[in-house]
Amino acid sequence: MSDTVHQHQMQSQWQPPAQQQQQQQQQIDIGELKIPTSFGHLSAKTWGIDEPNRLHILAVHGWSDNAGTFDRLIPLLPLKKLYVVAIDLPGHGSSCHLPPGSIYTDLIWAIYLKHTLDHLEWKHNVTIMAHSMGACASLELSVLFPEMVSNLIMFDSIKPRVFPSERISLEMATNIETICHAQMNRFSTRSTMYFDMERAIDLIIETHTNGRLDRRSARCLMERAVETNRDGRFRFKRDARLNYPINRKMNADRMLTYLSNIRCRLMIIRARGRHHTLRCEHDTQFIQMYHKSCDDFQFIEVDGDHYVHLTQPENVVEHVCQFIRPLLDQLD
DSSP: OOOEEEEEEEEOOSOOOGGGHHHHTSEEEEEEEEEEETTEEEEEEEEEOOOTTSEEEEEEOOTTOOGGGGTTTGGGSOGGGEEEEEEOOTTSTTSOOOOTTOOOOHHHHHHHHHHHHHHHTOOSSEEEEEEHHHHHHHHHHHHHOTTTEEEEEEESOOSOOOOOGGGHHHHHHHHHHHHHHHHHTTOOSSOOOOBOHHHHHHHHHHHOTTSOOOHHHHHHHHHHHEEEOTTSOEEEOSOGGGGSOOOOOOOHHHHHHHHTTOOSEEEEEEETTOOGGGOOTTHHHHHHHHHHHSSEEEEEEESSOTTHHHHOGGGTHHHHHHHHHHHHHHHO
């Protein structure tokens, strides 16, 4: 099992809704994990205590974010019955970057989610809670390893992006051309620019274009996104190669077939105010497939935008609690 690097007690700072007032007063055990890899380590933030009589949940962030994306949601959950590991994916947050010459692809996320679960020794009945890109990676993991993943909660994501067949080769060529151009110009994988705190928060807000972050939510992401120099200024740690991913390309029919092996319980929480770039004419086909293939499927729409789980966690917490309640009942 993984070793806890440090652990401490804190009070939840987020003000929950009236029905969660008792939750506000609970002591929350928060820790850090380092999961060894061939290129260094993956970092993770833990919530609760790793005990056999608790529900274990893996939490997975979206592109360019980190484990802090769940900092306002997790304290609202029944943490006395949970142990949550919120991972920083490679190149994100406090995790190490991939080695020089490596390229980020969508398979990287699935590979290191599997690596994380293997290291944690979570072999069966795994529950995952994930947002956006992390949700797509977790969805693929559940398809590839149905005996491992039993429960999946996806925030504002239905499937990976699909492409018209006639555009797939052009899209892939454009991706390759972009990464080749960047490599020829010997771009640095690490930022050399430092900012004061307020400007760093501004940059986090400005670069999250799929929704609207408030400053409090941006601070949640900032904690793991930056490092500080001796002058108290901040530099972003994320790997610049994340801007040049090369992902697999499938048309809707092929993607539908690929994902149809899903068997786990699945809940999709979609934001009514999701960004127009996240809307797809094929979404209904996939929702219908999940109804047929999953052991249990729930599709819920809530007020908010792409970052609703972070900016308005009160809009999703009751749905998450209802989804995990049968799992908690089994522990009693």
